[in-house]
Amino acid sequence: LHNLLTVQNLYRLRCIMELVKIVKSREPRPLYLTLNVSQRNNNRFVTTEPSIYFSYNAPWLWNSFRKIPVIDNFGLDSDENLIKSLLKRSLLDAQKVDTENWCKNNFVEFSKVLMEIKTPSNSI
Numbered sequence: 001l002h003n004l005l006t007v008q009n010l011y012r013l014r015c016i017m018e019l020v021k022i023v024k025s026r027e028p029r030p031l032y033l034t035l036n037v038s039q040r041n042n043n044r045f046v047t048t049e050p051s052i053y054f055s056y057n058a059p060w061l062w063n064s065f066r067k068i069p070v071i072d073n074f075g076l077d078s079d080e081n082l083i084k085s086l087l088k089r090s091l092l093d094a095q096k097v098d099t100e101n102w103c104k105n106n107f108v109e110f111s112k113v114l115m116e117i118k119t120p121s122n123s124i
Contacts, residue, residue, distance in 0.1 A: 009091040012061055013084075019058035020083055023076050035059060043075030065090065 034055040045059030
């Protein structure tokens with residue numbers, strides 16, 4: 001079985017990775033200013049009204065990804081390669097929920113099967 005992401009999951013990967021880059025670099029400034037980082041938890045976003053725009057979708061996807069309990073030890077300040085590898089692994093695992101018959105969960109959930117991955121500070 002190949003480790004190729006579907007178009008839906010490629011979109012999710014790109015949205016989240018672009019969001020991380022924008023937050024880290026604070027560029028492009030107009031787009032950065034549309035993002036609202038939570039005051040209570042600086043690794044989450046307060047989302048705007050639901051819309052089709054990046055300023056809603058990317059923070060919403062990030063918050064969904066961060067809901068996975070085993071990945072609490074990293075955030076927006078983590079290394080981009082670590083975020084990308086955790087995200088890609090999660091999407092690939094979710095995509096394999098049912099390889100015989102594609103179902104909605106192959107494209108709308110993040111996998112919770114990340115326990116074997118190690119981060120620099122501790123085990124996940």
